[in-house]
Amino acid sequence: MKMDGQKAALPRVGLFACFSGGSNTGSLTGMAALEVMRRLGSDAVGVCSLPAIPNEVPRQSGLVRKIRKIVVMDGCHNACARQLLAGVGIKPDVYLNLENDLGIVKKGPFTSLEFTDQEVHIVAEALVRIIMEGADKAETLGQRRQA
Numbered sequence: 037m038k039m040d041g042q043k044a045a046l047p048r049v050g051l052f053a054c055f056s057g058g059s060n061t062g063s064l065t066g067m068a069a070l071e072v073m074r075r076l077g078s079d080a081v082g083v084c085s086l087p088a089i090p091n092e093v094p095r096q097s098g099l100v101r102k103i104r105k106i107v108v109m110d111g112c113h114n115a116c117a118r119q120l121l122a123g124v125g126i127k128p129d130v131y132l133n134l135e136n137d138l139g140i141v142k143k144g145p146f147t148s149l150e151f152t153d154q155e156v157h158i159v160a161e162a163l164v165r166i167i168m169e170g171a172d173k174a175e176t177l178g179q180r181r182q183a
Contacts, residue, residue, distance in 0.1 A: 047082035049167050050103035052128070054110045054117040055086070060150040061111030061134045061142040067151070068159035069109065072167065075160065081167055090120050105129045107166055109159075112142040130166050138162060 051073070055066030069083050082103070088096035100106070108128035110117045112135045118128065134140040138158060143150050 045079050046099065046102055047078060047080060048103070049081045049105045049107055050084045050100055051081055051163070051167075052084050052086050052089075052106070052108045052117050052121060056111070056116065057148050058145055059111065059142050060147040061140055063111075063148045064134060064140065064151045064155055064159055065109045065111045065117075067156045068163055071156055071160040072163045075164065076167065086117055086120060089126065090124050092124070100126070105167075107132070107163070109134070109163065111135065111140075132162060132166060134159060 051069050053065040053069040054062050055069065056062030057066065073081050073083055084100055084103075084106075085093070085096050089100060106126065106128045107130045108118050108121060109132045111133075113133070115133065118131060121128070132138075135142055140155060140159070
């Protein structure tokens with residue numbers, strides 16, 4: 037664990053989650069992302085700031101370019117996270133959509149807390165599988181942009 041004043045190591049996998057909190061599936065993306073980080077540790081996976089990248093926050097943008105594998109997770113068919121990142125030229129190595137890929141039904145606006153621990157577990161397990169499959173094989177975003 038990082039202590040005050042110490043730099044955190046760059047994770048092998050950068051995880052962008054919708055985590056809108058506006059619906060059950062938006063909340064689920066964030067809860068599962070945090071659970072995966074707890075399970076695998078911050079050296080393996082880091083949750084990246086979704087709003088920082090389209091807003092071109094220099095430190096966050098620079099760090100994301102160095103991460104070897106980018107995983108993007110959306111809660112529903114609107115694919116907000118994927119579209120926001122595509123707008124600044126970031127294409128994920130792996131994409132997971134809870135509605136389309138896992139069959140988790142979006143209940144609509146203001147259903148932020150209407151998910152179960154079992155659903156968090158299902159999403160976290162899917163993410164762990166994705167992350168463990170070839171996490172060290174992908175090039176960094178900077179290398180992908182140069183190609």
